[in-house]
Amino acid sequence: MASGILVHPDARIGKDFAPAPDSVIDEDVVIGDGVTLGSFVHICAEAVLGDGCVVGDHVTIAAGAKLGPRCLIADLAVVGKRPRLAPTSTAKPGELKPLVLGEGCSVGSHTVLMAGSVFGPGCVVGDNAGVRERCTIGDGAVIGRGVTVENDTRIGARTKIQSGAYVTAYVVIEEDCFIAPMVVTTNDNYMGRTAERFKHLKGCTIRRGARVGGGAHILPGIEIGAEAFVATGAVVTRDVPAGKLVMGAPARVVRDVPPEQLLDNG
Numbered sequence: 145m146a147s148g149i150l151v152h153p154d155a156r157i158g159k160d161f162a163p164a165p166d167s168v169i170d171e172d173v174v175i176g177d178g179v180t181l182g183s184f185v186h187i188c189a190e191a192v193l194g195d196g197c198v199v200g201d202h203v204t205i206a207a208g209a210k211l212g213p214r215c216l217i218a219d220l221a222v223v224g225k226r227p228r229l230a231p232t233s234t235a236k237p238g239e240l241k242p243l244v245l246g247e248g249c250s251v252g253s254h255t256v257l258m259a260g261s262v263f264g265p266g267c268v269v270g271d272n273a274g275v276r277e278r279c280t281i282g283d284g285a286v287i288g289r290g291v292t293v294e295n296d297t298r299i300g301a302r303t304k305i306q307s308g309a310y311v312t313a314y315v316v317i318e319e320d321c322f323i324a325p326m327v328v329t330t331n332d333n334y335m336g337r338t339a340e341r342f343k344h345l346k347g348c349t350i351r352r353g354a355r356v357g358g359g360a361h362i363l364p365g366i367e368i369g370a371e372a373f374v375a376t377g378a379v380v381t382r383d384v385p386a387g388k389l390v391m392g393a394p395a396r397v398v399r400d401v402p403p404e405q406l407l408d409n410g
């Protein structure tokens with residue numbers, strides 16, 4: 145074993161372990177076969193790394209996090225972080241389950257994934273992204289560079305969220321959606337004032353196969369229908385019917401989405 149690795153006697157380490165120097169592995173950690181670790185990695189108590197995981201330098205795998213086989217974690221990522229709330233926060237974190245990453249997930253550099261979220265197999269999270277607690281991310285979803293996904297959000301399988309998009313809390317984005325760079329979703333028309341706001345706090349729902357163009361803004365509680373297309377720069381203030389293209393501020397229906405662009409014809 146490489147020098148400077150502190151391994152708790154109650155950790156279980158698989159075959160062909162390849163750690164660089166200067167890492168710490170806490171009690172009851174389970175490391176599968178063929179795992180590679182960079183330098184200055186902290187694997188906290190009861191975390192599990194499946195066979196063939198590759199972990200970069202300066203990574204923290206938080207207590208109890210479960211990584212399926214062949215996950216790739218890039219330098220400086222924090223995987224499974226427990227939230228620390230401000231004294232004035234109205235959030236109720238409750239008991240969060242540890243983070244789960246399915247087989248073959250890839251997590252970018254400087255990315256922070258919070259406890260209580262579950263990623264299906266094959267997800268990709270880019271550099272500098274953040275995914276908060278209690279999110280469900282479907283198989284093969286892509287969360288691009290610098291994307292923020294707030295708490296209690298559901299993202300469907302194969303959906304792609306591109307660089308810099310902001311997905312607020314309580315949003316649902318179904319499978320096969322495309323969210324372009326810098327899209328902004330919102331959930332609070334009261335902008336943090338009055339107790340009344342709690343009755344109305346609601347993210348948007350983006351149905352299967354819908355596409356939202358670069359820099360579009362979506363107001364709280366809006367539903368964007370299946371296979372709809374929101375043009376770049378639109379401000380979506382009303383629900384968008386399935387299969388329609390909307391444009392402008394406020395967004396208005398302009399035409400149908402061309403049939404050759406629909407998922408089942410693609």
Ligand SMILES: CC(C)(COP(=O)(O)OP(=O)(O)OC[C@H]1O[C@@H](n2cnc3c(N)ncnc32)[C@H](O)[C@@H]1OP(=O)(O)O)[C@@H](O)C(=O)NCCC(=O)NCCS
Pocket residue numbers: 324325356357358374375376377378391392
């Ligand atoms: C919807 C879209 C495809 C353009 O549609 P289009 O009907 O082919 O647009 P046209 O160029 O023919 O323009 C038609 C009219 O709409 C206007 N227009 C085009 N796009 C517009 C938009 N996003 N918002 C407001 N007006 C728009 C044009 O100025 C033109 O107006 P005019 O007739 O008064 O001159 C384009 O606006 C869009 O949203 N593309 C998506 C880009 C994107 O976000 N990609 C993500 C990956 S990077």
